[in-house]
Amino acid sequence: MQAQRGHLDRAAGDIETGIADVLQPRRVHNAAPQQAPPQWLVTWETxxxxxxxxxxxxxxxxxxxxxxxxxxxxxxxxxxxxxxxxxxxxxxxxxxxxxxxxxxxxxxxxxxxxxxxxxxxxxxxxxxxxxxxxxxxxxxxxxxxxxxxxxxxxxxxxxxxxxxxxxxxxxxxxxxxxxxxxxxxxxxxxxxxxxxxxxxxxxxxxxxxxxxxxxxxxxxxxxxxxxxxxxxxxxxxxxxxxxxxxxxxxxxxxxxxxxxxxxxxxxxxxxxxxxxxxxxxxxxxxxxxxxxxxxxxxxxxxxxxSDTAREILHAPPHMMEAARSHNERNGHDGMSLRSPLTRDGLSLRAITRDGNGTGSNEKTGYIPQE
Structure with a gap:
């Protein structure tokens, strides 16, 4: 099937990523690639x-x-x-x-x-x-x-x-x-x-x-x-x-x-x-x-x-690593810990700009969870 938009390939299964995709676990599919932000926006964000x-x-x-x-x-x-x-x-x-x-x-x-x-x-x-x-x-x-x-x-x-x-x-x-x-x-x-x-x-x-x-x-x-x-x-x-x-x-x-x-x-x-x-x-x-x-x-x-020794079950993306470390220190396996934005074991972390105005692979985009 011919793609209706330039960034989508329907034959390969590309779809727009919506809120349901990031909030609910689903089967892995090819998501439309996210376009790089314009330079003026990156400059402003830094x-x-x-x-x-x-x-x-x-x-x-x-x-x-x-x-x-x-x-x-x-x-x-x-x-x-x-x-x-x-x-x-x-x-x-x-x-x-x-x-x-x-x-x-x-x-x-x-x-x-x-x-x-x-x-x-x-x-x-x-x-x-x-x-x-x-x-x-x-x-x-x-x-x-x-x-x-x-x-x-x-x-x-x-x-x-x-x-x-x-x-x-x-x-x-x-x-x-x-x-x-x-x-x-x-x-x-x-x-x-x-x-x-x-x-x-x-x-x-x-x-x-x-x-x-x-x-x-x-x-x-x-x-x-x-x-x-x-x-x-x-x-x-x-x-x-x-x-x-x-x-x-x-x-x-x-x-x-x-x-x-x-x-x-x-x-x-x-x-x-x-x-x-x-x-x-x-x-x-x-x-x-x-x-x-x-x-x-x-x-x-x-x-x-509350009890600081309890297992943390959910946390914002930028606090996932700290929450995972907390669970390990208190003897929890951390398997139930989920980011609010997850899809098939992929976590969307908070975007953080480095000194050059770009985001590193470890801080932006979909990153596999450990």
Whole structure:
């Protein structure tokens, strides 16, 4: 059969390599050869600062997470105010936040690790050896990502937001007071408690939600956990976020300093200082509670649920050799260890450029596993 494209030979069995081919073991077949990257791209890859890449990945990940979550909240809010049904509810908001988290982790994890929240950057520094010098850069990038996402959502719904705001202002003091509540326009961009909610209960909700979430996240990142794989981790974490929103959103829950502080800063640029001062105690509580709760959750999983002598079952490509050595030191044969990107005993390792701007055979491409 004549090849339809120049780089494929159908008669020889050449096919395009898709995600199913690298995630699932299959019979060996001839894959279309990967074309060499253009020289300008190689030159850029050798010169770009690694920290800039990581900070941009964190910015983009939080941007995705907040854009979809706040966008779904805005759709629900504006259509409900217009008395139009069918455009949103708590289920759609929870799903949007969850899928935003999944897309954020998938997009950012290979570059920055996909922290997406100051509390996890701090926890990974405390328990996972994350460099302290990078912590402030990650935190700033995450908060800025939430700010930009919030401004984007406001820009896309500006006409509806402004109309609702004008109506509330015209309604007098009662209407103006509702601007800084979950049922007001500022309450979509920033986060505010419901009417009459006490600080002690707000703290308990926020603390417990973040504690449980941290245990789940650290368990998913434990290479010895056999109930999840590297490919399913983003969706397990996403479902955890969605479940917490479905369960505790009516009781007010923030979960992320970047989402809370970044959204509040963006909100104050639109609706003034009331975004910070309307509920002073909740402003501090929502921004900071997740940090100690996540540290405690990480401590619980690290000290009580994990074991450094267990066999590592899955690891990212660039950590395969270290994981294999760990298993050998602890008496495991390592036969169950699999990279998330494998096909018929071939492992796709992380691309690393050498000083000449090229990748060596030991670091790029499909390399036989030992």
């Amino acid at each position: 010169r770009r600062p690694t920290l800039v890449m990581e900070c941009f990945a964190e910015f983009l990940g939080v941007f995705f997470y907040c854009l979809f979550g706040i966008g779904a909240s805005a759709a629900f809010f504006t259509t409900a105010a217009a008395k139009v049904e069918g455009y949103g509810n708590l289920l759609t908001v929870g799903l949007a936040y969850g899928m935003g988290i999944a897309l954020a982790v998938i997009t950012a994890s290979a570059t920055s690790g996909g922290h997406l929240s100051p509390c996890y950057t701090i926890a990974f520094w405390a328990f996972k050896g994350f460099p302290a010098r990078k912590v402030p850069f990650y935190l700033i990038s995450q908060i800025f990502g939430a700010m930009v996402a919030t401004w984007c959502v406001y820009g896309m719904y500006k006409v509806e937001f402004d109309a609702i705001h004008e109506a509330l202002v015209a309604a007098g003091p009662i209407g103006q007071a509702s601007i800084y509540t979950p049922s007001g326009p500022a309450g979509i961009l920033a986060l505010f408690p419901g009417t009459g909610q006490q600080s002690s209960y707000l703290f308990l909700t926020e603390f417990m939600a973040n504690l449980v979430l941290a245990i789940v996240v650290f368990t998913c990142l434990d290479g010895s956990t056999f109930t999840v794989s590297m490919a399913t981790v983003p969706f397990v974490i996403a479902l955890s976020y969605s479940s917490i929103i479905w369960a505790f959103a009516p009781a007010s829950v923030a979960l992320n300093t970047a989402r809370d502080l970044g959204g509040r800063i963006a909100c104050s640029a639109v609706y003034g200082h009331g975004c910070f001062t309307a509920h002073k105690s909740y402003t501090v509580l929502a921004c900071l509670t997740n940090i100690p709760a996540t540290l405690i959750g990480g401590f619980i999983q690290t000290t009580l649920l």
